[in-house]
Amino acid sequence: MKTYLQCIPCFVKQALRAGQMSTNDENKIKALMDRIGCRIKDITLEQTPPEMGLIIYDEIRKITGIEDPYKNEKKAHIEEAKRLYPELKKKLQSSEDPLLMAIRIAIAGNVMDLGMDKKFHIENDLEHILQRDFAICDIDEFRDKLNKAEHILYLGDNAGESVFDKILIETLAKPVTYVVRGRAIINDVTEEDAIDSGLDEVAEIISSGSPAPATILDLCNEDFLKRFEQADMIISKGQGNYEGLSETDKPVFFLLKAKCPVIAGDIGVDEDDIVLLSAQKTPMEK
Numbered sequence: 001m002k003t004y005l006q007c008i009p010c011f012v013k014q015a016l017r018a019g020q021m022s023t024n025d026e027n028k029i030k031a032l033m034d035r036i037g038c039r040i041k042d043i044t045l046e047q048t049p050p051e052m053g054l055i056i057y058d059e060i061r062k063i064t065g066i067e068d069p070y071k072n073e074k075k076a077h078i079e080e081a082k083r084l085y086p087e088l089k090k091k092l093q094s095s096e097d098p099l100l101m102a103i104r105i106a107i108a109g110n111v112m113d114l115g116m117d118k119k120f121h122i123e124n125d126l127e128h129i130l131q132r133d134f135a136i137c138d139i140d141e142f143r144d145k146l147n148k149a150e151h152i153l154y155l156g157d158n159a160g161e162s163v164f165d166k167i168l169i170e171t172l173a174k175p176v177t178y179v180v181r182g183r184a185i186i187n188d189v190t191e192e193d194a195i196d197s198g199l200d201e202v203a204e205i206i207s208s209g210s211p212a213p214a215t216i217l218d219l220c221n222e223d224f225l226k227r228f229e230q231a232d233m234i235i236s237k238g239q240g241n242y243e244g245l246s247e248t249d250k251p252v253f254f255l256l257k258a259k260c261p262v263i264a265g266d267i268g269v270d271e272d273d274i275v276l277l278s279a280q281k282t283p284m285e286k
Contacts, residue, residue, distance in 0.1 A: 001243040004262045007049050008040060015056045018186070021069040028063050035059045048243045050214030057185050057213075068184035077112050077160025077187065078196050080122055088167055091130070099146075100139055102171035103255060104130050107274050109161025110238050110257045112187070122160070129257065135273035142253055142276060149233035152176045154203065155215050157238025157256075158186075159193035165237065169202045177227065178203040182211045182219075188240070214244035236279075239263050245279070252279040 015036040019029040036056060043052050061067060068074075088105050095101035108129040112122060146152075154169060154176050156162050162178075169176045178199050181188045189197075194205050209221030215236070217225065228234070234252040236245055242254050242263065254277040258264035264271045 001048055001246040001263070001266050003043060003045050003047055003049050003052065005045075006262050007052070010260075011040060011043075011049075011052050011056065012036060014053070015059075018056060018060055018069055019064070022060050022064040022066040025064075032059055032063050035063070048214065048216065050212045050216060050240050050243050053185065053214070053240075054212040054216075054219075070187040071184070074159035074187050074193055075196070077122075077158070078163060078193065081109065081112075081160045081163035081197070084123070084126070085163055085167070088126075088164070092167065092171065098171055099143070101130075102168040103139075103142075103276055104274070106161070106164045106168040106237065107255050107257055107276075109164030110157060110255070111259070112158050112160035129274055132274055134276055135258075135269035136267070136275045136277045138253065138276055138278040138281065141278045141281070145233045145251055145253070146172065146174065149174055151232065153179065153227055153231040153234045155179045155208070155234065155236045155241050156181075156189040156194065156199075157241060159189045159197070160187070161237065162189045162194055162197040162199055166198055166202055168235075169199070176203040178205050179208050179215070179224065180205060181213070182207050182209040182221070185211065185213045188213050210244075212240075212244070214240035216244045242267075248279050250279065253277065254279065 015032060019032045036059060039055050092098050092101050108126040111125040152172060152174050156165060156178055178194060180191050180194050184190055191205055191207060199205055208215055208224040210216050210219045212219055234250060236252050236254050238256050239260060242256055245252055254275060256275055258267060258269050258271055258273045258275060261271045267275060269275060
């Protein structure tokens with residue numbers, strides 16, 4: 001997905017939030033904002049929004065020396081999601097369509113996004129999403145690809161929602177490789193976070209190598225790129241991964257909540273809609 005003009009003020013807001021998470025030193029925060037202002041001019045509209053996210057967090061590291069500003073928040077989100085895990089498993093067991101319910105649960109975790117200028121309440125948002133209709137629901141294509149798949153590549157998004165990803169992975173009942181970020185950025189899932197969430201109990205965990213808050217193929221390592229190229233089914237969680245992979249022709253299924261009007265418009269849905277979208281549909285079908 002390209003960068004839209006509406007993305008630019010969001011870059012500035014995100015830099016300010018992340019800077020304030022990293023330090024109380026207003027001079028350092030001002031220096032960060034100065035640097036971001038200078039570097040925005042180098043971002044073209046043809047680049048993806050997460051590439052600007054990479055620049056923001058590189059500048060935070062340089063100016064504050066903080067590698068993982070959201071470390072404590074990530075741990076808290078994982079613990080909150082773990083607390084909800086048993087009740088969600090009960091909902092799954094009583095559901096008439098466990099696969100679709102597991103997909104809903106996985107998407108519900110997508111609200112835990114600290115890169116967005118939005119508040120969330122995971123229990124309230126979870127209940128809302130479990131009852132909400134899909135704006136796009138390519139479940140038939142998903143089932144067909146799942147039935148034929150020998151192995152699934154699952155691209156994680158944020159740390160807290162990885163607990164909900166575990167529920168979907170258990171429901172898929174197929175071998176899964178779970179993909180994490182190359183390093184800490186925003187509250188995206190790292191290998192440490194995935195292990196804290198128990199993903200190592202149900203999947204192989206690998207890093208894409210991408211230091212950006214998305215799967216940017218040009219930034220990924222060779223091992224991941226080989227697996228991506230050969231995968232017979234790919235599940236992509238969250239807005240960042242959609243931004244990085246929206247132009248792919250690979251067998252990718254995007255699972256997300258459209259929390260941003262720009263991304264909602266790019267997909268063709270309304271803000272706050274939930275989506276299960278096959279990347280292999282033609283534009284007319286989408």
